[in-house]
Amino acid sequence: MSRAFDRYLYAIRRLKEKYLCVRAVDVAHFLDVSKASVSTAVRQMRDQGLIDAEPDGNLLFTALGQERSDWLEDRISFFHRLLTDAGVEPSQALQDALSFSWEMSDASFEAFRSMGKGVS
DSSP states (O other): OOSTTHHHHHHHHHHHHHOSOOOHHHHHHHHTOOHHHHHHHHHHHHHTTSEEEOTTOOEEEOHHHHHHHHHHHHHHHHHHHHHHHTTOOHHHHHHHHHHHHHHSOHHHHHHHHHHGGGOO
16 A cells, blocks of 8 residues: 555544544645645545545545554554654654654564564
8 A cells, every 4th residue: 555645644543533523624734735735635545445525524534544544553653652762852753753654664664663572
């Protein structure tokens, strides 16, 4: 699966933690991107079976989208924990964990995870 939509899935997940209804405009504000770019991504994510949109615009994860979101959250949490345990300030650790999670290959992540099994 492509990582092209991970930032959008992350934004939807975070917004869903705070609000019952998340629309494209909310995602645009969260990511500081244009509504047009979010609308394009939403259309493509729907085509790939990652999300559905209700008639009122509320964005919902499909089972596949939820699985991808959970996978991404696992990666972000792993790196955030690793960095904060190493003494990195939590907000900086989150920014770096996001970057690592979005950019790192699966093979490299698994290597880090294996190495970090003893890190708690």
